[in-house]
Amino acid sequence: MKRRKQRKEELIMADEMMLAGKPKSQFFKLPFENKTRILRLNVLDSHTELRAGNRPYHMVERKVLSFKKGILTIRVKLENEPPVKVYLKVEYDHLLVSCNIDTDENYLGRYAYRTLRAMLWNEYHDFQQYYWPECFNEATGRSRYLEVICDRYGVDIRLKKEFKGFFRPDDYFLHISERKVLERKNVNDVLATLNPEYLIGYCLANTDPVRFHSNHYPFLIPYSFSLNADNKTVKSFTGFLFEEDDSIEQSELSENQTELNSICYEMKKIARIQFREYGDSDERSDEIDDLNFSNKRKIFELFNKALPMLSTQPFTHYLFTYGMRNIQKRPMKKDMQVARFSVEVPLLNFLLSDKGDYYELKLRFKVKGKVFHFCEDRIAMFFIGSSSNPTVWYLLECEPDSRVVLFFSRKNFKIQVPKGYYKEHFKPYVEEIKKHYELEIKYKHRHGRD
Structure with a gap:
């Protein structure tokens, strides 16, 4: 009877996931703050009678040995004691803790406690950097998604370049806004006739809305120029035209140019992005956000x-201006890139593909039913360009589309989601996308569709 019971326990353990040589059920659990991977000191102390004194990180030597199968292994040495190993595994809403000396599901041992207490020197610690569910092969311990480097400075965990858009549970995903599509007027395909006495062109001025101090939204600037002998290419740019010193006779401009110039000047007045200042009240911050939007x-x-x-x-x-302050009187020829603006409407298109262990959601766009891929260097908020013909710019169908493009551009236009948590944590986003945009699905197999 005793042997049968022992055999039953062995079978249960064989079926249970093993972590660092122990069944997962024998790890001690510490709950995180709601919807985060943050462990608070008061939570840690509420699970044990142990305390570390006023200098909790003193006399605790820690060295990260490895990060395999999602388990962080730390070599810990307390003063005048032999080193031990502490194991940490970050789960969705709790931290699993173990040690090769003590600590089980009911008891948080001294070594594990002192290790965590040293990490919580600021009364909390965010374990998000160690949260990589469904990322490791159980047989090999390797990850197809991550690069893990352990050295004397600690552990560096980063996504491989091709998985820049990897999604974890509770990662931020863009809220898809209601789309208000503006009517777009028809256009005559015939190019306007040049007035050789007053050569006027138009430039799309753009910068990265994140990086530079004198940031601005994209806007148009008219410029004057001279032609080469072929009358087809620019010889030199003689100057930008600004409203305050526009010296060109209005009578020499076409009706379209007069209206375009007026639009350009109106754009420039409101193109600069306003920033919050240190000490601004909440009301002032809200005013700035509302004005920018x-x-x-x-x-x-x-x-x-x-x-x-x-x-x-x-x-x-x-x-590309690198900021409003860099827009001078005269454009530099080397910085001005030839562009053509199409009146065709680009329609955002999503492709959901089965990649075996994970799903991939990719953003593309269609023009007249033909699929195009984005050119990373040809995104100017409201305008996009394709990798196949980057000199042609398309104006997005509506303003909310620009937020979708910006979000996906930071993820190389594709998001990868392991199948293990796709249904629970990502599928609702896909369902929301389907309400607003075209979604195509590409299955790897005919059977087992999700």
């Missing part, structure tokens, strides 16, 4: 109005 929406409306006229201009360029 209002200006962004107005600029998109102006682009929508300008596009039919802009697309017929024979000379148009693109300029």
Whole structure:
């Protein structure tokens, strides 16, 4: 009878997941703060009578040995004691803790406690960097998604380049806003005729909205220039045209150019992004956010109005400004890139693919039913370009589309989600996308569709 009971226990242990040579059920559990991977000191202390004194990190030598199968192994040495190993495994809402000396599911041992207490020197610790569920092969211990480097400085865990968009449970995902599509006027495909006495072109000025101090939304700037002998290419740019010193006679401009110039000047007035200052009240911060959003929406409306006229201009360029303060009187020829603006409407298109162990959600766009892939260097908030023809710019169908493109551009336009938690943590986002955009699904196998 005793042998039968022992055999039953062995079978149960064989079926149970083993972590660092122990059944998972024998690890001590410490709960995280709700919807985070943060462990608070008061939570740790509520699970044990042990205490570490006023200098909890003193006399505790720690060295990370490895991060395999999601288990962080730390070599710990207390003063005048032999070293031991402490094991930490980050789960969705709790931390699993064990040690090769003590600690089980009912008791948090001294070595494990002192290790955690040293990590919580600021009364909390965020274990998010060690949370990589469904990322490791149980047989080999390796990860197809991660690069793990352990050295004397600790452990460095980073996503491989091809998995830049990897999604973990509770990672941020963009809220898909209601889309208000503006009417877009038809356009005559014939290019406007040049006035050789007053050569005017138009430049899309853009910068990264994240990196630079004098940030601005994309806007149009008219410029004057001279032609080469072939009358087809720019010889030199003689200057940007600003409203305050626009010296060109209005009578020499076409009706479209006059209206375009007016739109350009209106854009520039509201293009600069306002920033919060240290010490701003909540009310002031809200005012700044509201102003920026209002200006962004107005600029998109102006682009929508300008596009039919802009697309017929024979000379148009693109300029990455690195900030509003760098827009000088005269554009530098080496910075001005030839551009063409299409009136065709790009429609965002998502492709959900079965990649075996994971699903991949990819953002593309379609023009006249043809699929295009994004060019990373050709995104100017409201405008996008394709990798196959990056000189052609397309104005997005509506302002919310620009937020979708920006979000996915930071993830190389594709998001990977392991199948183990796709249904619970990511499928609702896919269902929401289907309400607003075209979604195509590519299955790896005919059977077992999710």
